[in-house]
Amino acid sequence: MPWPQNTPPQRDGDAAAGIEVTDDFERFTQRNDIFTRAFWDDRIKSKHTAKFFSSYRMEAAPRRGDGFTQRDFALRNAAWLISDVVSSRRAQEGIREGFQAAIRPDTPVAKDALEIGDPAKMSAEIKRIAKFFGANLCGITDMDDRWIYTSRVDARDMSEAPHDLPEGLTGVIVLGHEMDKELVTTYPSALAGAATGREYSHEASIVMQLAAYIRNLGYEAVPSMNDTGLVIPYAVKAGLGEYARNQMVITPEFGPRLRFSKIFTNLPLVHDVPKPRGVKAFCDICTKCADACPVKALPYGPPSTQTSNVSAIKGVKKWTSDAEKCFSFWAKMASDCAICMRVCPFNRDYSRHRNRLWLKLALGPFRKLALRLAGKHGGRRKPADWWAASSPGQD
Ligand code: SF4
Ligand code: SF4
Structure with missing residues (x-):
C-alpha cells in the first residue's frame, strides 16, 4: 500500500508554526536528498564522497591531525554501531532502514487493541514512555502528508520505490535526542561526529522500542529516523521548537543541539500545537551561523522560497541551505559538520541559571x-x- 488514505493535509496551525507553503509547493522525493544523490548524481559523486562513506569503516578512515586521529574515528564509528546494524540488516532487499526506508517493525500488532477512553491521558503516557526509553523530548502532531516523501529509495540502485506504510495512520510522535554538549564544541572533527552517531544509535533503539510498545497495545506504529518524511516540520508542529536560519529546530531545552526521530501511528492521541516563542525574530537579527559556515551554504536575509538545487523542497518560504555546498565540506572532511549548531547563541546548557536568563532576553524585546x-x-x-579533559567545560 503506497500511501495512508485517510489523512488529508492538515494546514491548521501553519502560521503559528511559521510554515508558509506557496502555490509552487511540491512534495520532496527522497531520491533527491543530498546523501542519496551522492550515490547516483554525477554532480555530487566524487572521490571525496566515496571516502566520506567509506571512512565509517576503520580500515578506510583517513588520519590527518587533531580531531581526525585513529582514536577520533574509532569513537565516532563505534557511536554509529547500533544505527549501522539496523540500517544494514535488510540491505540485500534494497531497504536501508532508518535512512532510505522506514524501520520495519519487529513486533506484530496485538490482535486485541486496548480501548483508549481518553486520548489526552494516552498522549501523556506515550510521552512518559518515550522518556523511559531515553528520548529527551516528545511531542505529537497530525499525519500531515505534505512532509512525507513522494517515495522511498531502493538502496540497490537508488531508484524510487513505494513506501510500505499501513493504511489509516493519523498521528506522528516526534522524539528529540540531545547531542553531547562537550563533543559538539569540537566541531568540525571526526570526534564531534561521535555526538551525531550516538544519537542515531539512540534514536534507532528508542523508536523501535516505543513502536513495539504501541504495537503491543494493538495499534499500528512505524518507527522512522531520517526516512519516509521530513521530521523538522513535524517537530515544529508538535510544539518542540522553532525553525531557525541554520536549518535546525531550536528548542527551549537544548537550543539546536539535538536530533529528531518519529513514529507514525493510528493510536488515538491528542495533538500538540506549535509554540512560537521568538526564535525567528532573533534569527532575523543574527547571522552567526551563516558567517561561520566555511562554505557559505547558509542564507542571509529573510526566509524565501529560493532554492539552490534539487536537494531543497520547493514552494516553502523558509531559510534554505545549499545542501551541495554543505555536503562538499562534509565529504572533504570525511565527517559530518555542525559548526552552525556549535556557534548558535541558543546552543547552551539551560540547567544553568544565567543561560535561562539569557534565553528570556533572547526571546523578548531585548x-x-x-x-x-x-x-x-x-x-x-x-x-x-x-x-x-577530566572535567566538562563551563558553558
Ligand atoms: S553543517 Fe557546516 S557546512 Fe553545512 S551549513 Fe552548517 S556550517 Fe555550513
Ligand atoms: S546562529 Fe543566529 S541566525 Fe543562526 S540559527 Fe542561531 S540564532 Fe539563528
Missing part, C-alpha cells in the same frame, strides 16, 4: 542585547583537549 551578550559564544574546543 534580543539585540542578548545577541551582544552572546559575543564570541560557541568557540571551538580542540579535540585533543576533549580527550585530555
